[in-house]
Amino acid sequence: MTPRIAGLREIADRFDAVLLDQFGVLHDGRTAFPGAVACVAALKAAGRRLAVVTNSGKGAGPNRDRLAALGFAPDLFDAVITSGDVCRGALAALPQSASVFVIARDGDRSALAGLALRETADPREADAVLLAGAEPERMTQDGYRALLAPAAARGAPLFCANPDLRMYVRGGTAFGAGAVARDYAATGAPVRWFGKPHPEIFAAALAALDTAPARAVMVGDSAAHDVGGAKLAGCAWVLVEGGVYAGAAQDVPESGGWAMASLAW
Known part of the structure; x- marks a missing residue:
């Protein structure tokens, strides 16, 4: 059985960097989830490098704007890495x-x-x-x-x-x-x-944070995209159960990471 945690404070000291999914972890596109802004602020205060790693076809700029509009101060995140930006490189x-x-x-x-x-x-x-x-x-x-x-x-x-x-x-x-x-x-x-679970987006995030895979943890709500991609990249993972896939059967590994109900410190 996948080990459970109540909040990221239980494991944060094991990592230098935290990769955060956007939709289903931080917000639902309209409203930040309860406790999400406080959790991100606590991670930042604890000295963790933070990147939003999102399957969004838009670039980093529009995603930063959306996060700011939902209450996430721009200086909370060291990087915003989008599948759209990764794809743009291939289109070029x-x-x-x-x-x-x-x-x-x-x-x-x-x-x-x-x-x-x-x-x-x-x-x-x-x-x-x-x-x-x-x-x-x-x-x-x-x-x-x-x-x-x-x-x-x-x-x-x-x-x-x-x-x-x-x-x-x-x-x-x-x-x-x-x-x-x-x-x-x-x-x-x-x-x-392009995007999670494929390796390019994880490589871009780790490079932006200057962090080795073993020192990073991916927090997401999709076992296939977030957990699967983290495993391929060599990162640990936390599966948030209350996101887009809430209530859906997901194939979650029993080792290499943790599960939690929702994003919390």
């Missing part, structure tokens, strides 16, 4: 003027800013697809399948900048961009994945 390697069909939340195009790429509104002519986020409030999963079918048929690679399978929506949870990308991959078309 596409041929100049390649056409990219973009799916994102809130009209965000930050992953393309400054790149010599051409956005297209027609998936039938796309050289590549950027999937930065899904909007299940606006389109069904079947709708996304139909929308992307022409791009998949011509073998356009899909860059998935947010591999989360579930996400918060008003009033509950729904499918995330990762589920859309999984459907695309099922057609046989190529998909490149």
